[in-house]
Amino acid sequence: MPAPGPGVCLVCCGPAARGPALCFACRSVARQLGVPLAPVVPVRVCPLPSPLYAVLMGYKESPVGEARHRYASMVRALLDAFLAVHTPCVAAAAGGPIRLAVPVPSTARPGGSPLAGVRGLAEDVGRRMDGARWSPCALRRGDAPVGHMWPDARAFTVTPEARPEVAGGRCLLLDDTYVSGARAQSAAAVLRRAGAMAVVIVALGRVLRPDRVPAHAAYLQRATLQPADVGTDEGHGSARRPCARCVQTGAPIAPIA
Numbered sequence: 295m296p297a298p299g300p301g302v303c304l305v306c307c308g309p310a311a312r313g314p315a316l317c318f319a320c321r322s323v324a325r326q327l328g329v330p331l332a333p334v335v336p337v338r339v340c341p342l343p344s345p346l347y348a349v350l351m352g353y354k355e356s357p358v359g360e361a362r363h364r365y366a367s368m369v370r371a372l373l374d375a376f377l378a379v380h381t382p383c384v385a386a387a388a389g390g391p392i393r394l395a396v397p398v399p400s401t402a403r404p405g406g407s408p409l410a411g412v413r414g415l416a417e418d419v420g421r422r423m424d425g426a427r428w429s430p431c432a433l434r435r436g437d438a439p440v441g442h443m444w445p446d447a448r449a450f451t452v453t454p455e456a457r458p459e460v461a462g463g464r465c466l467l468l469d470d471t472y473v474s475g476a477r478a479q480s481a482a483a484v485l486r487r488a489g490a491m492a493v494v495i496v497a498l499g500r501v502l503r504p505d506r507v508p509a510h511a512a513y514l515q516r517a518t519l520q521p522a523d524v525g526t527d528e529g530h531g532s533a534r535r536p537c538a539r540c541v542q543t544g545a546p547i548a549p550i551a
């Protein structure tokens with residue numbers, strides 16, 4: 295992932311105009327929400343189509359149970375490899391250690407977040423993030439609709455049980471894909487409103503449409519592209535590549551445990 299800077303959005307690390315700037319989607323989402331946006335740490339750039347995009351959709355949408363399980367284990371491995379190295383980057387972006395890790399609830403289907411169904415995430419988060427708690431029930435859907443480029447802080451609510459933990463804590467908000475950020479940023483605004491000291495969004499894939507958007511194609515060409523190597527044994531060499539925020543925050547890259 296390219297670090298925020300010239301041509302890279304300061305919030306979502308996606309393509310932006312030259313010079314320090316927010317991308318069009320972030321400007322639009324911020325204006326509609328009326329709050330500063332949460333910084334995003336994308337784990338991978340995710341062109342559509344790509345093998346990574348297939349994994350990030352397939353773990354929740356594949357009609358074949360066996361495929362969903364296989365994709366889910368790839369999702370788990372991708373996040374775990376990222377947290378093993380870049381937990382300090384997330385903490386640096388949050389201004390301190392993370393207390394709660396909260397998946398963004400689905401807005402497309404009933405129930406909670408599809409990530410809540412990925413076995414082992416709770417243990418990985420606790421182990422990698424110094425005891426941070428995985429809280430799949432902290433947020434639930436509210437009444438308002440939310441969609442692409444269409445954020446609304448009423449789309450989610452913090453559950454009464456989670457309020458004491460959210461208030462005054464730093465939260466990692468986890469999502470599989472990040473497109474315009476309308477959903478994740480709406481959820482971040484809700485956590486902030488409930489008293490969270492800081493919210494950092496970790497998105498497994500920053501979705502780009504090089505086929506449709508010339509700026510995305512140009513960004514992908516500029517970026518030092520990481521192969522969509524989920525599901526393979528990445529090896530420590532590739533896992534230790536800087537994330538979008540290492541460079542920006544100067545956070546130390548953790549030694550591999």
Ligand SMILES: [Zn+2]
Nearest residue numbers: 303306317320
């Ligand atoms: Zn942006």
Ligand SMILES: [Zn+2]
Nearest residue numbers: 380383537540
């Ligand atoms: Zn990093």
